[in-house]
Amino acid sequence: xxxxxxxxxxxxxxxxxxxxxxxxxxxxxxxxxxxxxxxxxxxxxxxxxxxxxxxxxxxxxxxxxxxxxxxxxxxxxxxxxxxxxxxxxxxxxxxxxxxxxxxxxxxxxxxxxxxxxxxxxxxxxxxxxxxxxxxxxxxxxxxxxxxxxxxxxxxxxxxxxxxxxxxxxxxxxxxxxxxxxxxxxxxxxxxxxxxxxxxxxxxxxxxxxxxxxxxxxxxxxxxxxxxxxxxxxxxxxxxxxxxxxxxxxxxxxxxxxxxxxxxxxxxxxxxxxxxxxxxxxxxxxxxxxxxxxxxxxxxxxxxxxxxxxxxxxxxxxxxxxxxxxxxxxxxxxxxxxxxxxxxxxxxxxxxxxxxxxxxxxxxxxxxxxxxxxxxxxxxxxxxxxxxxxxxxxxxxxxxxxxxxxxxxxxxxxxxxxxxxxxxxxxxxxxxxxxxxxxxxxxxxxxxxxxxxxxxxxxxxxxxxxxxxxxxxxxxxxxxxxxxxxxxxxxxxxxxxxxxxxxxxxxxxxxxxxxxxxxxxxxxxxxxxxxxxxxxxx
Amino acid sequence: xxxxxxxxxxxxxxxxxxxxxxxxxxxxxxxxxxxxxxxxxxxxxxxxxxxxxxxxxxxxxxxxxxxxxxxxxxxxxxxxxxxxxxxxxxxxxxxxxxxxxxxxxxxxxxxxxxxxxxxxxxxxxxxxxxxxxxxxxxxxxxxxxxxxxxxxxxxxxxxxxxxxxxxxxxxxxxxxxxxxxx
Numbered sequence: 001x002x003x004x005x006x007x008x009x010x011x012x013x014x015x016x017x018x019x020x021x022x023x024x025x026x027x028x029x030x031x032x033x034x035x036x037x038x039x040x041x042x043x044x045x046x047x048x049x050x051x052x053x054x055x056x057x058x059x060x061x062x063x064x065x066x067x068x069x070x071x072x073x074x075x076x077x078x079x080x081x082x083x084x085x086x087x088x089x090x091x092x093x094x095x096x097x098x099x100x101x102x103x104x105x106x107x108x109x110x111x112x113x114x115x116x117x118x119x120x121x122x123x124x125x126x127x128x129x130x131x132x133x134x135x136x137x138x139x140x141x142x143x144x145x146x147x148x149x150x151x152x153x154x155x156x157x158x159x160x161x162x163x164x165x166x167x168x169x170x171x172x173x174x175x176x177x178x179x180x181x182x183x184x185x186x187x188x189x190x191x192x193x194x195x196x197x198x199x200x201x202x203x204x205x206x207x208x209x210x211x212x213x214x215x216x217x218x219x220x221x222x223x224x225x226x227x228x229x230x231x232x233x234x235x236x237x238x239x240x241x242x243x244x245x246x247x248x249x250x251x252x253x254x255x256x257x258x259x260x261x262x263x264x265x266x267x268x269x270x271x272x273x274x275x276x277x278x279x280x281x282x283x284x285x286x287x288x289x290x291x292x293x294x295x296x297x298x299x300x301x302x303x304x305x306x307x308x309x310x311x312x313x314x315x316x317x318x319x320x321x322x323x324x325x326x327x328x329x330x331x332x333x334x335x336x337x338x339x340x341x342x343x344x345x346x347x348x349x350x351x352x353x354x355x356x357x358x359x360x361x362x363x364x365x366x367x368x369x370x371x372x373x374x375x376x377x378x379x380x381x382x383x384x385x386x387x388x389x390x391x392x393x394x395x396x397x398x399x400x401x402x403x404x405x406x407x408x409x410x411x412x413x414x415x416x417x418x419x420x421x422x423x424x425x426x427x428x429x430x431x432x433x434x435x436x437x438x439x440x441x442x443x444x445x446x447x448x449x450x451x452x453x454x455x456x457x458x459x460x461x462x463x464x465x466x467x468x469x470x471x472x473x474x475x476x477x478x479x480x481x482x483x484x485x486x487x488x489x490x491x492x493x494x495x496x497x498x499x500x501x502x503x504x505x506x507x508x509x510x511x512x513x514x515x516x517x518x519x520x521x522x523x524x525x526x527x528x529x530x531x532x533x534x535x536x537x
Numbered sequence: 538x539x540x541x542x543x544x545x546x547x548x549x550x551x552x553x554x555x556x557x558x559x560x561x562x563x564x565x566x567x568x569x570x571x572x573x574x575x576x577x578x579x580x581x582x583x584x585x586x587x588x589x590x591x592x593x594x595x596x597x598x599x600x601x602x603x604x605x606x607x608x609x610x611x612x613x614x615x616x617x618x619x620x621x622x623x624x625x626x627x628x629x630x631x632x633x634x635x636x637x638x639x640x641x642x643x644x645x646x647x648x649x650x651x652x653x654x655x656x657x658x659x660x661x662x663x664x665x666x667x668x669x670x671x672x673x674x675x676x677x678x679x680x681x682x683x684x685x686x687x688x689x690x691x692x693x694x695x696x697x698x699x700x701x702x703x704x705x706x707x708x709x710x711x712x713x714x715x716x717x718x719x
Contacts, residue, residue, distance in 0.1 A: 498621065501618060502618070505595065505596060505618065508595070509595075509596070527558070527611045527612065529558055529612065530600070530608060530610040530611060530612050530613055530697070531600055531602055531608055532695055532696055532697070533600050533660040533664070533692060533695065533696065533697060533699065533700045534664050534692070534695045535664045535691065535692035535693060535694050535695055535699060536663055536664030536665065536691055536692070537664075
């Protein structure tokens with residue numbers, strides 16, 4: 001009897017029962033991976049408040065297209081602002097750059113504009129303006145107000161600075177010849193430089209109008225001028241009358257400028273008249289020190305080079321002089337002057353400024369000096385004149401506090417006074433007495449010489465000399481008559497000349513023939529017949 | 538040998554001269570009758586300089602052949618240089634017109650002076666003779682007056698003889714004009 005043995009097989013084969021769970025697992029994992037790979041980036045934006053923002057509802061839009069949605073809103077750790085987490089679509093990744101800007105769009109009623117009316121019904125949304133910086137940023141700070149300039153608009157940003165109180169506001173117009181070509185984007189106060197800074201945007205293609213020669217002035221409101229011509233009212237435009245604005249243009253007589261980069265800085269003048277009074281941007285400060293009276297020298301007095309206006313006197317630096325603390329030493333009084341290269345019509349820019357600085361420095365070593373000159377004798381008004389005095393000993397520009405100094409020499413009346421004194425000194429030193437004695441001696445000698453001369457002239461022989469001279473002249477006249485046109489010598493000379501003339505003429509004809517026909521010496525010359533003059537029919 | 542002779546004959550034949558047109562010479566003399574006899578004592582005026590343009594200052598007669606192009610005749614020439622004959626011609630002509638003697642040469646510095654400059658004297662393409670001249674009369678008292686003359690005259694027929702006749706008539710006209718100006 002055979003013993004039956006149970007066949008034991010190891011369970012290494014998977015039961016078909018497992019197929020379903022495995023498929024389910026693979027599908028599940030694929031779904032997870034798919035959803036992970038299809039997820040867009042998540043970013044966090046810091047807002048001052050969460051006004052109008054609702055979790056799971058508020059959209060993030062770019063150019064009015066949804067690119068994401070608010071997921072979560074929470075406080076910052078210090079509970080002073082809110083962090084809004086926004087989930088973006090996958091394809092919106094490249095909008096996230098380090099300088100991308102975000103702001104909330106709601107209905108706004110501004111001075112000049114009404115915007116975002118559609119959000120009254122649809123609810124607020126977050127708008128973004130992609131930047132140009134590096135990709136990959138995930139944390140942003142939102143803007144308080146929408147940027148005035150639409151994102152990516154072609155044009156140019158400019159900066160204006162002004163020491164006056166602010167009269168412009170964000171959104172105000174930028175005008176060129178009364179036409180709106182841009183707007184003020186933002187106003188800020190620079191505490192360090194103590195000036196108001198305005199950020200402007202000039203739309204393309206008008207940004208080409210801005211170059212280094214233009215000046216900006218405030219045209220807010222209206223300006224009233226009363227002068228000898230009557231009452232003058234000037235208004236930029238109706239919009240600027242109500243809202244304010246800034247105009248720019250090229251002052252008359254200004255040299256051509258060069259193009260400026262985006263972000264260039266300009267000074268904002270309070271009015272157009274201020275530009276006409278002081279249209280130049282670049283200038284140099286110098287100090288001139290005088291030991292003479294400054295009576296008649298006022299602030300604003302011209303600084304001239306041989307009559308050409310270079311700049312003006314800024315102030316007499318009495319305060320600085322006092323701070324030196326050297327009382328009673330007769331220290332020279334420093335005067336601050338301001339020299340502008342633009343006045344020479346050479347161009348109002350940094351390069352010209354450097355050229356002027358250099359030429360003044362070289363000039364000083366060659367005798368350039370400042371003097372006080374009288375501009376008007378009646379009023380006694382003075383101005384500062386720069387000129388070359390080659391006789392002056394060579395000098396170098398000095399330093400007074402932070403300013404460079406130009407050496408001075410006393411000018412005007414005091415200079416003349418000095419010269420007269422020097423002249424009188426010289427006259428005093430002349431050996432007058434010795435000179436007079438010498439002159440007396442000379443006169444006595446002259447008298448004796450004249451007496452001797454008279455004796456010679458009265459002598460008989462001297463008188464005979466003149467008759468001899470006369471006879472010589474008669475003889476000379478006779479000789480000269482021999483060569484006059486009537487004389488035979490002249491006639492024969494004339495005939496000889498005529499003969500020579502004829503010979504030369506023949507010779508010239510011969511040479512002409514020879515040059516035409518070099519073989520004319522041995523060969524007979526064949527002269528072509530002359531053209532016959534024809535009478536008019 | 539025969540070829541050598543033939544070659545020599547040909548060579549010599551090249552040297553043989555052809556009949557040459559003879560050169561004709563023309564004399565420039567004033568048609569004004571010159572009376573013989575004693576001349577008046579002192580001339581009131583004398584001819585100073587008589588200048589001729591360089592292109593006329595050569596023996597050939599000048600004929601315009603193209604625009605700005607001239608031909609100086611080789612077979613038709615002045616018998617005397619124009620500089621010399623013109624002086625004589627003008628002195629006689631001016632004297633006859635003014636009714637007084639004009640000295641050929643400047644004699645005394647006290648007398649008046651006439652300076653003549655001939656700028657153009659040639660036949661042009663329209664069948665005319667052209668004469669352009671300038672003159673200056675400096676009178677004895679120091680007055681100086683300047684004048685100019687520019688005339689043309691049709692040739693009566695073809696040929697250089699007619700050209701000479703026309704030029705002579707123009708020069709005669711110039712002499713009269715100068716005579717009237719003094």
